[in-house]
Amino acid sequence: MNEFALSVTARDGAARSGRLDTAHGPVLTPAFMPVGTAGTVKGVLPEAVAATGADIVLGNTYHLMLRPGADTVEKLGGLRRFMGWPGPVLTDSGGFQVMSLADLRKLDEDGVYFQSHIDGSRHRLTPESAIAIQHQLGSTITMVLDECTPFPATEGDVEKSMQLSMRWAERCREAFVERDGHALFGIVQGGIYPAQRRRSAEALQEIGFDGYAIGGLAVGEGPELLREISRSTAALLPEDRPRYLMGVGRPQDIVAAVEAGIDMFDCVLPTRSGRNGQAFTRRGKVNIRNARHAGDPRPLEAGCACPACAGHSRGYLHHLVRCGEILGGIL
Amino acid sequence: MNEFALSVTARDGAARSGRLDTAHGPVLTPAFMPVGTAGTVKGVLPEAVAATGADIVLGNTYHLMLRPGADTVEKLGGLRRFMGWPGPVLTDSGGFQVMSLADLRKLDEDGVYFQSHIDGSRHRLTPESAIAIQHQLGSTITMVLDECTPFPATEGDVEKSMQLSMRWAERCREAFVERDGHALFGIVQGGIYPAQRRRSAEALQEIGFDGYAIGGLAVGEGPELLREISRSTAALLPEDRPRYLMGVGRPQDIVAAVEAGIDMFDCVLPTRSGRNGQAFTRRGKVNIRNARHAGDPRPLEAGCACPACAGHSRGYLHHLVRCGEILGGIL
Numbered sequence: 001m002n003e004f005a006l007s008v009t010a011r012d013g014a015a016r017s018g019r020l021d022t023a024h025g026p027v028l029t030p031a032f033m034p035v036g037t038a039g040t041v042k043g044v045l046p047e048a049v050a051a052t053g054a055d056i057v058l059g060n061t062y063h064l065m066l067r068p069g070a071d072t073v074e075k076l077g078g079l080r081r082f083m084g085w086p087g088p089v090l091t092d093s094g095g096f097q098v099m100s101l102a103d104l105r106k107l108d109e110d111g112v113y114f115q116s117h118i119d120g121s122r123h124r125l126t127p128e129s130a131i132a133i134q135h136q137l138g139s140t141i142t143m144v145l146d147e148c149t150p151f152p153a154t155e156g157d158v159e160k161s162m163q164l165s166m167r168w169a170e171r172c173r174e175a176f177v178e179r180d181g182h183a184l185f186g187i188v189q190g191g192i193y194p195a196q197r198r199r200s201a202e203a204l205q206e207i208g209f210d211g212y213a214i215g216g217l218a219v220g221e222g223p224e225l226l227r228e229i230s231r232s233t234a235a236l237l238p239e240d241r242p243r244y245l246m247g248v249g250r251p252q253d254i255v256a257a258v259e260a261g262i263d264m265f266d267c268v269l270p271t272r273s274g275r276n277g278q279a280f281t282r283r284g285k286v287n288i289r290n291a292r293h294a295g296d297p298r299p300l301e302a303g304c305a306c307p308a309c310a311g312h313s314r315g316y317l318h319h320l321v322r323c324g325e326i327l328g329g330i331l
Numbered sequence: 332m333n334e335f336a337l338s339v340t341a342r343d344g345a346a347r348s349g350r351l352d353t354a355h356g357p358v359l360t361p362a363f364m365p366v367g368t369a370g371t372v373k374g375v376l377p378e379a380v381a382a383t384g385a386d387i388v389l390g391n392t393y394h395l396m397l398r399p400g401a402d403t404v405e406k407l408g409g410l411r412r413f414m415g416w417p418g419p420v421l422t423d424s425g426g427f428q429v430m431s432l433a434d435l436r437k438l439d440e441d442g443v444y445f446q447s448h449i450d451g452s453r454h455r456l457t458p459e460s461a462i463a464i465q466h467q468l469g470s471t472i473t474m475v476l477d478e479c480t481p482f483p484a485t486e487g488d489v490e491k492s493m494q495l496s497m498r499w500a501e502r503c504r505e506a507f508v509e510r511d512g513h514a515l516f517g518i519v520q521g522g523i524y525p526a527q528r529r530r531s532a533e534a535l536q537e538i539g540f541d542g543y544a545i546g547g548l549a550v551g552e553g554p555e556l557l558r559e560i561s562r563s564t565a566a567l568l569p570e571d572r573p574r575y576l577m578g579v580g581r582p583q584d585i586v587a588a589v590e591a592g593i594d595m596f597d598c599v600l601p602t603r604s605g606r607n608g609q610a611f612t613r614r615g616k617v618n619i620r621n622a623r624h625a626g627d628p629r630p631l632e633a634g635c636a637c638p639a640c641a642g643h644s645r646g647y648l649h650h651l652v653r654c655g656e657i658l659g660g661i662l
Binding site for chain 2: 038039040042043044045046067068072075076077082083084294295297307311312313315316318319320322323325326327329330331
């Protein structure tokens with residue numbers, strides 16, 4: 001029970017379903033991880049997150065190290081206790097947000113220097129500090145610091161960036177403190193180049209991780225390349241370890257990735273879409289802001305028992321979103 | 332059961348507690364009515380509103396007539412169905428918000444003309460249309476249209492305004508369609524002048540209402556006058572009908588008004604304070620934004636079982652409110 005281990009219980013082609021045991025409870029796979037950016041899945045109480053069927057949530061190291069700071073989260077009992085989430089949590093390394101949000105980034109062999117997008121304060125993230133911060137957060141699953149290679153990039157640039165990420169991955173492995181039921185995941189980089197993806201997957205397996213993520217996708221390469229690269233990369237990863245496709249996302253992309261043998265996903269899409277009045281139904285996307293929903297007494301999805309569909313009309317949801325009411329984002 | 336009636340079960344001086352039966356369920360009194368401005372108690376699911384102990388919520392006619400419109404609410408099954416609140420609802424007449432929110436107001440004997448603060452559209456509210464709209468909303472308790480006399484005002488101006496409100500009250504009584512378990516409340520005006528309050532209370536009782544509200548207070552007269560006028564006015568109202576002090580509010584004001592024999596209250600204070608990080612505890616007000624809460628592992632109120640106190644630290648609530656996270660307002 002205290003071992004971190006994946007048990008596969010059913011297979012269909014490359015697809016598999018199973019159960020990932022962790023120190024903080026089991027995760028049924030394939031698993032979507034709602035994103036709890038700054039220690040909260042935006043607009044949703046922890047009980048409501050659990051009621052969606054989520055077993056694990058994701059926290060963003062970048063946001064948490066800036067506010068309230070890793071020391072504060074540690075003092076308040078770690079991220080799980082801090083946010084009132086009793087199950088397992090996965091934290092990213094902060095690298096991705098540094099590249100997408102922070103000001104005045106400077107990357108070198110040692111790590112990355114940046115200024116907070118909130119108050120301009122200066123910070124430094126190295127493989128060692130990224131692991132130390134996640135240790136302070138008490139993460140069930142810790143991610144290595146990597147460079148999420150920008151898209152598009154030449155194969156030469158992708159290779160250089162990937163090699164740096166592999167050297168960082170090794171330093172992360174060294175820095176990580178083993179604890180029962182806790183895990184460290186490596187991240188395969190290599191952009192859209194199969195040869196680089198292969199070399200990255202091999203390098204990580206040589207170091208040895210408890211799970212393997214596929215990074216550097218869902219960054220603008222489009223759905224075709226996303227599927228192709230995630231499929232071919234998943235096939236390079238060990239059968240007995242969980243595979244995690246980072247930053248995905250859309251229902252159709254998740255289904256395709258499950259077919260490719262991916263076990264874990266994360267994305268802000270559900271919560272962000274909810275706040276913007278976008279809903280995913282069996283019959284496709286619904287933009288509830290659309291005027292045609294104004295007087296519609298039907299639920300978003302007939303027969304659905306979720307809090308938004310059970311007992312609320314499309315007309316009401318339309319009204320809430322149009323008025324900018326908080327309850328619209330919550331539902 | 333389908334009769335609208337107050338049963339007083341205990342008394343202490345002028346204070347009383349009891350039960351108000353309505354077509355849509357009972358209300359234990361004294362009752363605080365959370366304000367569901369535009370068809371939602373801001374940031375709170377209906378189940379969570381009920382879990383606070385609230386038996387009845389208030390809806391604002393002004394907001395609902397502008398968005399989504401009374402026709403739409405009616406088409407979607409009335410306000411209770413629209414907002415997913417199975418219990419009773421009280422709606423105001425819209426007059427107060429016209430005076431405080433709308434643009435280009437013009438008031439005459441017939442009613443009030445105004446422009447929407449949202450889109451500038453022109454609207455008209457008369458005693459008859461205020462009642463008709465509340466009928467469309469399906470309100471359990473309908474309020475008469477009145478003029479909330481500004482403060483300060485001379486006794487002459489207050490008298491003129493009160494007399495207009497009394498003529499409107501009579502027209503409202505005429506326009507109201509009686510239904511089992513539904514009620515129409517009159518509103519005592521008269522500012523801070525006891526003689527005017529007395530004349531208003533008498534005029535309303537001559538018309539005859541199912542309940543009596545005290546309006547025109549909590550508008551800047553201060554806590555002393557608020558208490559004095561609500562106490563003396565409550566004493567003028569019939570024993571067997573519910574008494575409602577509009578727009579109050581603060582815990583200490585509620586306690587004082589209960590002592591004066593008031594049964595019902597409404598205010599946006601709880602939800603607005605929550606969104607601003609203000610909490611009311613047994614030891615007084617807490618501003619959770621204050622830096623001293625940042626690392627505090629204690630709950631807002633020790634021993635409290637509410638969703639904000641049970642399982643969340645002051646440090647976490649501080650973090651949420653500081654980051655502008657929706658969950659801060661919810662909790």
